Amino acid sequence: MSDLPVIGLHGAPRSGTTWIGQIFNSAPEVAFRFQPFFAHAFRARVDAATAADDLDLILKDIAATDDDFILQRGRTQADGDLAFAKSAATRLVYKEARYHHLLPTLMAIPRFKGVGIIRDPLEALSSWRHAPREFDPAWDFGAEWRDAGLKNAGRIEEFFGYEGWKRAALIFRDLAAKHPDRFRILRYGDLTADPLGVVGELFGFLGVGMSDQTATFLRRSTSRDDGDTYGVFRDLSRRAAPDLPDGVRQAVLEDVARCDLATYLA
Secondary structure, three states, X not given: OOOOOEEEEEEOOOOOHHHHXXXXXXXXXXXXXXXXXXXXXXXXXXXXXXXXXXXXXXXXHHHHOOOOOOOOOOOOOOHXXXXXXXXXXXXXXXXXXXXXHHHXXXXXXXXXXXXXXXXXXXXXXXXXXXXXXXXXXOOOHHHHOOOOHHHHOOOOOOOOHHHHHHHHHHHHHHHHHHOOOOEEEEEHHHHHHOHHHHHHHHHHHHOOOOOHHHHHHHHHHOXXXXXXXXXXXXXXXXXXXXXXXXXXXXXXXXXXXXXXXXHHOO
């Protein structure tokens, strides 16, 4: 199992990576790992890694890990919601909302493929603003929205705030141009508009089989809301508009146009 093909799901914080990770987890042949680079079990090794060979060894150990956090033991959702039947693993899939700067090095590993998840930055910022474990209510959003200085604290692996979103989007765009056969950008808005069609196409690109189990999970996870800011069940018919000050909204719109990133607006 340690030499399985690896698929890395990367997206800036509040971009839907947790939901998308569970979509992949619903595939019977996928061995899924939750934020392994961020987990205490591997963080120090990841931070010290300087070459593709280092990361390849880490990925092999991630495949074999018994870490409770990475394997999502004790998760908050009811076990029945995310208890997926599994067959023999043919793919290792992990999701990360951090460490996107490692992707160019990861792409030097032949068995690695990547997905860059990009959500409308207005939606991502609004979601971050209302996520109590990610944005302290005592913080001044007007001072934090752009650089997220208090949250990122100068750490290269963190991608909170608008500039973090932009840095991730530019990394993804560059890799998709350099490796069109191994790296794919997934627009969150496309996924919410046509979950079954977009997932079917993405699974085909990555060599993952589309199962009835995945189709069932897609229907369930998009038709009811569990009320959990960090959950994976969202009624897509009740999506709220981004809640941002007008000045922030205008500054983001101007910058995405200047950086040729407007295609990622919803």
